[in-house]
Amino acid sequence: MEIPKQLIPLEDTPGEFVINVGPQHPSTHGVLHLRIKLDGEKILEIEPHLGYIHRGIEKISESLGYRQSIYLTSRMDYLSAHMNNQACSLLVEKGLQIEVPDRAKAIRILMVELQRLASHQLWWGSAGLDMGAVSPFFFAFREREQILEIFEETCGTRLTMNYITPGGVMNDLHPDFVKKVKALIKQFKVNIHEYDKLLTGNIIFQKRTQNVGFLPRDLAISLGASGPVARASGISCDIRKLHPYDGYEKLDFSEIVMDKGDSFTRYLVRIEEMKQSMHIIDQLIDNIPEGDYRARVKGIIRLPEGEYYQRVETARGELGVFVVSDGNKTPYRIKYRTPNFSNLGALQYIAKDSKIGDLVAIMATLDLIIPDIDR
């Protein structure tokens, strides 16, 4: 095993000091490798190196059936596993013109919004951890564990659920699903104020994140940023509003758009989005329509020839699944347009000539998931 070339430090030109915020680093939440050119504490230039977790999911999916490759997607952005499976299921349903029963649609939205809550909670915990405050991490996991237990009872696994399949959902809701979700929402509505007390209101956190890492609106559009990162810079790009799917058009929830564009606004957008998700769950939890939870789908799925594109709003932005099908049971080409790939592009422009402390603050509020970038 020889050491890859990037890890051997370049000879430092005088005055410049290149450090590897290497593949194994606590604040990169995974294996992102940034080579940063420093001048003292100030960052001159950032060059991301990817591929440390590139598993070739697109190449694997070319030799797996549709139903089998869908479950691989929850290994990409593991904090929005439901949304990834939902994107592929919607695409297959659009291809085969399958009509999903209403109960399945309601269950899907409930699961997706619970997953968004769980993902934002983990983001909030790890954002606090990156800034040095250790306690928020444990408060964030208090509600997240309850959500994972709800998932466990219905879908069978905690993190990489293989629950949303073409035609509906894998199995029906657990009997006390409604009771537990209601208890969770009631408790979290109270506890979200603790989030404000611990981090949002904290003067040290505000000083660390305000006016740090500005992402102007036109740069965000030109970079293709999406999700809370883009909405904090004033772009309204919530796919649940623009191209509603699975019954989102019937629900009333507001899209959070703020336009200051610094790290603190990205933080506030996500906190508000958690409240919106709870609002959606409140509307749906009491009137889940009856009926069967899954439409009849043939064993082997063959999409008619042509190109399909399906967009879904995950916790981090717009996930697009682009399939070129030539009619037989495996897709000819699958391309996953993942939100973190474009949000990573923003990192090089935002973090220029800021300090190392700011780099950690910016990466905490960009909320990057590395397997989503490398696929």
Add this chain to the structure above:
Amino acid sequence: MGVTEDNLNTFPGEVYRDDAGQANFFVTSIDKLANWARSNSLWPLTFGTSCCAIEMMSAASAKYDWSRFGFEVARATPRQADLIIVAGTICTKMAPVLKRLYNQMANPKYVIAMGSCTISGGPFYYYSYSVVKGVDTIIPVDVYIPGCPPRPEALLEGMMALQAKIKKSRAYVIDSPKTKQEE
């Protein structure tokens, strides 16, 4: 492998041979003390590549709380860590980095392979061109924890199995100072 004390005895006996390769005859009281200290303060390296790292984080969270075992001091540098939990897929580009991290760790060091991706390449065994098919092809592994991702309790059970293994093994006595071939 259940957790109760008795069925941990199925463990096949001594594991470590000391530097010169001889197996010590019996676990002396010094070894017992050293093994007690080592097994009760395993400091994991913060090393997580993908989904299993999230389950490792929830094992560290308040509900499962591995700080009861004394694991919560997660050191970021390989120098001070003595346990590396390989959590998540290891790709061919990541393999030399993992090998380098393993070499930088101070002896006695232990490895836990957590999740199907590390045990055998899991979902990426077939058809993938860039996944290492099993971490034990790169570094020696002490405990394998199957699951995708394994529950936090399964991770705790695996760590207790590692503790049992350390308690049963010879204390790793460095008698001949090794040449430090350091990357």
Add this chain to the structure above:
Amino acid sequence: MILMIGFKDITLWIHQMLSGYLNPGWVVASEALLVGLAMILLVVIMAVAMIYMERKVAGFMQLRLGPMRVGLWGSMQAFADVLKLLLKECLTPNGADKLLFSLAPFVVLTVSFLALAPFSFAPGLQLWDLNIGVLYISAVSSIGVIGILMAGWSSNNKYSLLGGMRSGAQIVSYELSAGLSIIAIVIMCGSLSIHDIILSQSDGWWIFKGHLPAMFAFVVFVIASTAELNRAPFDLAEAEQELTAGFHTEYSGMQFAMFFLAEYTNMFIVSMVGTTVFLGGWMPFHIVGFEAFNHLMDYVPSFIWFFGKTFFILFLIMWFRWTFPRMRIDQLLKLEWKYLLPLSIINIVIAAFITIMGWHF
């Protein structure tokens, strides 16, 4: 009262017993040895107690239990950690500057042991009653920075170099306001020696007697000493998220244990200084009017008072760590130079004015 057995007569008895056998030169040497052993024993016991307390306080603050399985309620956890660190292999990286690399932990540890000398734990129990006690402590504890810079520079690792530089800037600047806050009390008390400071507080602790300037000096002292210890919210030197482990990235095994022990000893020293100067050392808590209450307070032995107050300040420092995020390096220095320093200088002027006018009790 049997409780108030003076430690003075124990030390006197030992002195007579020793001089009975040996000639005076040997007596001093053996006493020095005995005292050294006592100090090391005290520091080790306190370090283990503090490690256990830190992990339990952190656990309970974060909705979890903390160490539970090693010994009863996890009490043996700290012993397991220290013993394991003893048995680990000590690595020195290739390009490291061998001499400085291995010297740094010893410098940091000996400095914190040096600063233990002038403290008085109980009426007779004082190692060495310097007449410049407090000045000696802050002078000696500022040498610790050299050990950290040595560690940062010599381990040939970019992260530790950054960590070393940051902690150098931080400790040097926070020495100022820590010293100034102690001076405010010394003005009121009139003497530098620890023994006199404690005796002057027999009718009331300085934090109550010196009312406004003393309380402000106490707040500045706690903030500045947390910064001097490199502990959160000022732990930029070993910021885990930014510089993996700051200046002690390359240390492992016993060398890292020395940094670990030095950090806890410094914490112990800083809280002892706070106790002696602000909270009246081993003086029991007296309220001027209530004689019965004061009499009751005297039953509690004096060293319990001393260690109780020390653990209160330790708890304060730990409480900061588990609540606040980390500051950025420029905010940290801005806080010192723009907020703490001017305010402590104003505080000294007020304290001097009050002592001249005699308004303090």
Add this chain to the structure above:
Amino acid sequence: MSKEELKAYLEVNFPTCKFEDTIDFPVVIVEQGQLLSLLKSLREAPSTDFDLLFCQTAVDYKTRFEVIYHLSSTTFRHDLVVKVLLDDREHPELESIFSIWKAAELFENEIFDLFGIRFLNHPNLRRIILGDEWQGYPLRKDYTDANILIP
């Protein structure tokens, strides 16, 4: 602008390109030479204002490559797919559109790494994912590798 208006607008300005229609988006197929000018005008023209390139990918049809640009507009909310066909399989080359959309930098790095399509005047073209020692381009249909196991 709806699909028909878009088609009418493009027919007027760019007669030489063909049109298709998939379930989701109107598709425009354009030659390699005309690509940059078409995309620049789509970007700058006030009536179309395609300021968001949300996906750029490539497909290997064994005989030829196809580079697909998914464009959208945040003001008019209409989408368009632009396709370019590359027939040369040994050294496929294409101009980089980093000058129009900054998102293209990472997309093109990934396409170069997995397909081998070089992009001219790209700011920092490198094998971002697989590293420089990797032989061959995995996402091509004719890619063979001993590491790949078939059950």
Add this chain to the structure above:
Amino acid sequence: MKALFRYFSSIFSAFKSLWTGMRLTFYYLSHPKTILTQQYPENRKTLYIPEAFKGEVVLIHDENNEHGCTACRMCEMTCPNGTIKITSITEETEDGKKKKILDEWIYNLGMCTFCAQCIEACPQNAIKMQNTFEHSVYDRKELIKKLNHPGSKLKSTKKI
């Protein structure tokens, strides 16, 4: 004067915001009831693992050691990552028909990703997911399991 006022008010608001954070952590320190740790090894008996949890694939054997698997290998084909290997022997039954009998149902726990597609694909519902989770081993070979118990044979289908 305004700058001085702003200087002191910023200090005061800073202290107030820090104090609210400290009050919160002290509340959790002083209320041990809020601790939610489940001490895993001690609470092994009362541990609640939901019934639907996918822990391990198991071949269902009824009381007289019969299973329902007819070795049709549907599960082996739908498994995305090839963790199931089924070997079958063809046997002559009394009326001369060739019949496939399950010989070995090899299940590689180390490669399984618990997606439960095999259970959905099995026409005879012969396999199900169990919610046991304690599988950590010292040796990788122990993870390759043979699911059909020794001496078990096919359930006689006439009864259903």
